[in-house]
Amino acid sequence: MPNITRRKSLAFLASAPVAGWVLGKESQAAALAPEHQWKQVDPREQIRQRYFPNVVLTTQDHKKVRLYDDLIKDKVVLINFMYSSCSQLCPRVTQNLVKVQKLLGDRMDRDIFIYSFTLDPKHDTPKVLKDYASMHHVGPGWSFLTGAADEMEMLRRRLGFTDPDPELDKDKESHIGNVRYGNEPRQLWGACPGMSHAEFIVESLTWVDWPKGQRALEP
Amino acid sequence: MPNKKDIDNARKNRLELIAAGLSRRELFKMGLLTSAGYLVAKKGLSSRAWAYDHGKGGGGGDGGGGGGAASPPTRGFVEPLRTLTVKQPVASLNPAPTIQPNTAAGEGRTIAHQAFTKFPPQKFYQITQSQISATVSPDLPTQTFWGFDGETPGPVYHAKYGEPILVRNVNNLPANNGGFGNNTVSTHLHNGHTPSESDGFPCFFFNSGHFYDHHYPNVLAGVTDPQFAATNGDIRESMSTLFYHDHRIDFTAQNVYKGLVGQYLLFNQFDTGDETTGFRLPSGQFDVPMMFADKVFDPNTGLAFFDLFNTDGILGDRFLVNGKIQPFFQVAPRRYRLRWTNTGPSRWVQFFLTDPNNLSATFPFFQIANDGNLLPKPVQVTSVELGVAERADVIIDFSKFRPGQSIMLENRLEQQDGRGPTGNVLAAGQGNNYLRFDVVLPAVADNSQDPATITKFYDLPTIDLSNVVRRTFQFERGNGQWQVNGQFADCNTNRFTVKQGSTELWTLVNSSGGWMHPIHIHFEEHQIVSRNGAPPPLAVERSRKDVVELHHNETVQIFFRFRDFTGRYPLHCHNVVHEDHAMMALWTIGQTGDTNPNP
Numbered sequence: 049m050p051n052i053t054r055r056k057s058l059a060f061l062a063s064a065p066v067a068g069w070v071l072g073k074e075s076q077a078a079a080l081a082p083e084h085q086w087k088q089v090d091p092r093e094q095i096r097q098r099y100f101p102n103v104v105l106t107t108q109d110h111k112k113v114r115l116y117d118d119l120i121k122d123k124v125v126l127i128n129f130m131y132s133s134c135s136q137l138c139p140r141v142t143q144n145l146v147k148v149q150k151l152l153g154d155r156m157d158r159d160i161f162i163y164s165f166t167l168d169p170k171h172d173t174p175k176v177l178k179d180y181a182s183m184h185h186v187g188p189g190w191s192f193l194t195g196a197a198d199e200m201e202m203l204r205r206r207l208g209f210t211d212p213d214p215e216l217d218k219d220k221e222s223h224i225g226n227v228r229y230g231n232e233p234r235q236l237w238g239a240c241p242g243m244s245h246a247e248f249i250v251e252s253l254t255w256v257d258w259p260k261g262q263r264a265l266e267p
Numbered sequence: 268m269p270n271k272k273d274i275d276n277a278r279k280n281r282l283e284l285i286a287a288g289l290s291r292r293e294l295f296k297m298g299l300l301t302s303a304g305y306l307v308a309k310k311g312l313s314s315r316a317w318a319y320d321h322g323k324g325g326g327g328g329d330g331g332g333g334g335g336a337a338s339p340p341t342r343g344f345v346e347p348l349r350t351l352t353v354k355q356p357v358a359s360l361n362p363a364p365t366i367q368p369n370t371a372a373g374e375g376r377t378i379a380h381q382a383f384t385k386f387p388p389q390k391f392y393q394i395t396q397s398q399i400s401a402t403v404s405p406d407l408p409t410q411t412f413w414g415f416d417g418e419t420p421g422p423v424y425h426a427k428y429g430e431p432i433l434v435r436n437v438n439n440l441p442a443n444n445g446g447f448g449n450n451t452v453s454t455h456l457h458n459g460h461t462p463s464e465s466d467g468f469p470c471f472f473f474n475s476g477h478f479y480d481h482h483y484p485n486v487l488a489g490v491t492d493p494q495f496a497a498t499n500g501d502i503r504e505s506m507s508t509l510f511y512h513d514h515r516i517d518f519t520a521q522n523v524y525k526g527l528v529g530q531y532l533l534f535n536q537f538d539t540g541d542e543t544t545g546f547r548l549p550s551g552q553f554d555v556p557m558m559f560a561d562k563v564f565d566p567n568t569g570l571a572f573f574d575l576f577n578t579d580g581i582l583g584d585r586f587l588v589n590g591k592i593q594p595f596f597q598v599a600p601r602r603y604r605l606r607w608t609n610t611g612p613s614r615w616v617q618f619f620l621t622d623p624n625n626l627s628a629t630f631p632f633f634q635i636a637n638d639g640n641l642l643p644k645p646v647q648v649t650s651v652e653l654g655v656a657e658r659a660d661v662i663i664d665f666s667k668f669r670p671g672q673s674i675m676l677e678n679r680l681e682q683q684d685g686r687g688p689t690g691n692v693l694a695a696g697q698g699n700n701y702l703r704f705d706v707v708l709p710a711v712a713d714n715s716q717d718p719a720t721i722t723k724f725y726d727l728p729t730i731d732l733s734n735v736v737r738r739t740f741q742f743e744r745g746n747g748q749w750q751v752n753g754q755f756a757d758c759n760t761n762r763f764t765v766k767q768g769s770t771e772l773w774t775l776v777n778s779s780g781g782w783m784h785p786i787h788i789h790f791e792e793h794q795i796v797s798r799n800g801a802p803p804p805l806a807v808e809r810s811r812k813d814v815v816e817l818h819h820n821e822t823v824q825i826f827f828r829f830r831d832f833t834g835r836y837p838l839h840c841h842n843v844v845h846e847d848h849a850m851m852a853l854w855t856i857g858q859t860g861d862t863n864p865n866p
Contacts, residue, residue: 091446208576
């Protein structure tokens with residue numbers, strides 16, 4: 049019978065996970081059962097590590113902020129991607145989110161925030177984004193964010209605003225128009241199209257809101 | 268095709284194993300090597316090889332749907348198939364069920380039962396949704412899932428036509444979701460001829476700490492039609508294999524992935540659940556529900572991982588049947604009825620029976636039902652394709668195999684991402700094995716009828732296009748957003764109203780060559796009138812269905828009769844990731860309808 053060591057088998061398995069693994073003998077099954085020490089990771093921490101790299105970004109007001117620490121942590125948020133020279137979808141979604149912002153009233157900038165990340169950081173300087181925000185009459189609690197091109201691209205991928213078709217993915221005009229909504233400490237994340245009815249976007253946001261509007265976790 | 272790096276890795280690993288003394292044949296038997304010489308879990312089947320895909324796009328940094336994780340190694344076929352618990356009724360419920368929502372007692376229902384008086388429940392059930400612990404494999408740690416009555420899949424209902432039941436659905440799900448899942452839920456009885464308020468409508472979700480009474484009349488479609496008064500409905504509309512799953516708008520994928528799924532069987536005077544009567548279909552321990560799922564497990568924690576930010580579709584690289592990864596199933600040399608359900612989230616499958624020691628052998632078997640509805644008669648097949656939420660009842664005769672023989676249930680449909688299968692059917696032995704049948708139990712009596720000799724189950728209901736309302740639905744993607752006729756799911760928008768008692772002809776269009784969609788329409792079964800202008804080519808599609816496979820660039824016309832109940836229902840893509848990203852239209856059956864052709 050094969051003389052395969054556990055170390056070898058695991059090294060091999062780690063490099064290419066295996067769909068089906070039949071073992072010939074009971075004794076082998078015992079020998080190969082993982083003595084693995086599984087890591088205990090807080091799911092909230094796992095989500096942070098996987099999706100929210102703590103990169104430094106700049107707002108339309110030239111403020112330096114960190115993605116997780118300053119924008120996401122402990123908050124209810126709406127996230128989308130846009131660029132200021134986009135002539136088709138972005139202005140419509142931005143106008144729609146302006147309606148959302150109005151509907152959210154004084155909760156904006158208190159515990160609910162909107163973040164629009166630029167897809168065109170080379171052109172979209174804080175000043176350009178400031179002009180864009182002013183033109184759309186954007187109110188407080190809504191940040192337009194730019195940063196280093198490679199970090200903006202990493203963010204786009206981490207946050208899932210990509211298309212599996214590489215040609216479409218390269219084409220900014222066909223960029224992903226979804227708005228992601230979520231509550232970071234409650235680990236509740238959903239998404240809706242940016243052109244959904246503003247009232248329905250607000251309703252969706254209430255589904256991940258604090259219970260009874262109180263910023264506290266149920267037991 | 269695998270890229271050069273994959274091939275190099277495969278070759279390197281293969282050499283290492285061969286150097287360790289394993290022959291190719293042994294490698295293959297272990298499931299480590301395909302007949303073409305590549306490792307089994309090559310890109311395209313393992314969905315998600317983090318090492319290969321990292322940084323190539325998609326939620327969480329990659330394109331495969333698992334969010335940057337490839338599951339840790341697990342052995343296949345070390346645990347038996349789990350027999351699902353049969354749900355038992357209770358003598359009574361306290362407080363007693365009421366027609367109006369019992370808000371004061373904590374009921375989350377908001378609409379009165381419409382058919383409670385007409386079909387008063389004769390049996391009562393109480394089922395509880397809660398956080399549970401479950402093991403999926405001896406090689407992975409105990410998982411924290413959500414389940415029904417402490418199990419996932421939940422218990423199986425054995426219901427009967429003519430015996431209305433009431434299920435009190437108690438929500439004890441925790442606020443702390445462990446990373447994904449929404450504890451406000453709406454349980455859909457998939458395929459049920461169910462009044463809207465009991466159907467599990469996506470927007471009728473209710474909170475933890477509350478309950479929701481579902482009234483399932485268990486009646487044939489046409490029950491209120493005078494022409495079928497003598498038979499309490501149209502016997503040709505009989506259903507057999509249904510399932511239940513969470514349908515919470517925007518969170519269905521997370522909640523089903525977390526375990527909120529189970530089976531519901533319906534019997535009648537023909538499909539009796541007793542192989543000595545009626546159609547004499549294999550019964551009792553030989554009538555076996557198999558719920559398929561694919562999942563990814565985090566390589567560090569060993570726990571089920573859901574890619575929160577994937578919008579295309581999530582593919583797992585571990586394959587579960589009834590909640591266990593790749594179980595074995597010891598069978599006797601006789602006929603079995605297997606009830607197959609693809610619970611997703613996104614993978615399409617095409618199952619073949621494979622003898623790992625003789626890959627060129629083919630094993631025909633009989634498909635007897637499509638989407639839980641018995642076909643006009645059994646159809647002999649060598650494979651069964653299932654989009655997400657499709658079901659197939661099959662009869663496999665294990666007396667045709669050698670005593671001691673092991674046969675794999677192998678998915679040979681190649682799929683690399685959430686867009687749908689590539690169209691390639693892989694060679695035998697190169698797919699993914701979901702389960703292994705071991706023909707090792709002693710011979711036992713078989714009173715079931717050989718399906719080759721069954722000439723008729725139910726005729727198909729007539730299709731009458733003389734007076735139909737015609738509607739067209741385009742299933743599209745625009746700016747990465749899923750649409751039905753250019754619009755998005757919205758709980759507050761009714762897209763169209765079907766007049767109760769009318770017939771309709773719907774044209775479902777997928778103009779994309781890139782994406783495939785399994786489209787599910789609630790409440791009434793439909794029949795496929797045409798697929799790309801021609802009658803459906805597959806015999807098993809000349810049937811009653813509730814999920815339509817919309818392949819690339821396809822146009823499918825389907826015929827409906829809308830009867831018996833009124834209220835709100837959805838139509839949606841059942842790739843639950845697409846569904847959660849708004850590929851759903853909400854509509855109504857009412858006393859008066861509209862004729863909007865492009866709602």
